[in-house]
Amino acid sequence: MRKILYIEDDLEIGSWVKEDLEQRGFEVIWLKSGDGAEKVVVDSDIVILDVMLPGLDGFTVGQRLKREMPNIPIIMLSARTAVDDKLQGLQFADDYLTKPFHPDELAARIEVLLRRSGQSLTTEIHLKHITVNLAENTIMDSRTDEEIILTGKQYQIFMYFLKHPNQILTKEQIYESVWDESFIEGDKTLMVHIRYLREKIEVNPSSPEIIETIRGIGYRVKQ
Template sequence: MSKKALVVDDEKAIVKGIKFSLEQDDIVVDCAYDGQEALDMAKATEYDIILLDVMLPKLTGFEVCQQIREFSNVPIIMLTAKGDDMDKILGLEYGADDYITKPFNILEVKARIKAIIRRTVRTTDTAKVMTFGDLKLNEEYRRVFVKDKEINVTSREYELLELLASTPGKTYSREELLETIWGSDYPGDERTVDVHIRRLREKLENNPSEPRFVRTKWGAGYYFQA
């Protein structure tokens, strides 16, 4: 079955170029040109990935991302201005999985999309569940539960949690986590890891400032406490 993507940008030439390129790889592409249209389409259709520009009419990309996260964990890649680190950090804060800096190479865009889709494809194997007290990770469907209530996490947040939880007590440096989850060619820095760890704690922990599960080993990195 073909994958579905939503491309959102108010520059129609950019949307047209991305749409044409993705369709060469049998990806079905819908297009939106302002934030409200994008939000309405995300509510009406289940997408495999969303490419979302930061600067949009009606609603900003940040606002769209934040509102989508209230009902969906669809992977979101933010398109940000060149060299604007604050946009990148804010995108991650609002729940984006990744970001690409404009101007971009369409081959890089396609590579990022394919990598994220591969990681989020559901398998048909028997579900494997990791359980740590009130915390459960369903590895087949990439879902997280706390006290049997599902927690809405992004694909990156899930991958980070799954890696840490699969080896309790092992400390991973921020560099190791960045390379393992985001890849060695990822242009971001270690703040990306810190943002995702903080968001995970806010979602999982009763008291994020004193985490029960995702712990810090000062000067070394992060580890999972089973």
């Protein structure tokens, strides 16, 4: 399991970021300040670092961590949008993300940096007869050796399942993540998209083995 050193003093932001990253399969060590970071960073794969911290600021902490482990990727987080702040951060950091940000964007940037540093997990996921290549964004059917072409929404739904393997996901969770708007009870939009998605990826769409229906709750994809 890949380990993230996350340094953030805002309890609300820190809680949801930690929870989201853990749901995506990361181990997260959350510190509220830079104290002790140099000991923890030795066992970490990547650092997410807020600029505004009590005591030493994020710039100072980040520079120290880079001296300790020059090859570790660092993502700076800040509500500051000034170019000078970004330039200061990018003198030692590998990426700079301005608050507020979407968790999917943070996760994507983490994957990019881990891939560059050779620490990303496998880019292929095998589910029954299909192979998903995350690097090339392709889905291949081993029975026909042909690519399965999904629509934009179908692909987003499927990727959301793959980001949350083995988890039972509610219709509300899936809809609000993919459409970025509130789910209205009784709306059949998601069900229709999943029906068409199953027709493309399942051997028998009426008896699905990849996207399971969890009656009364939602759906799950086992890996």
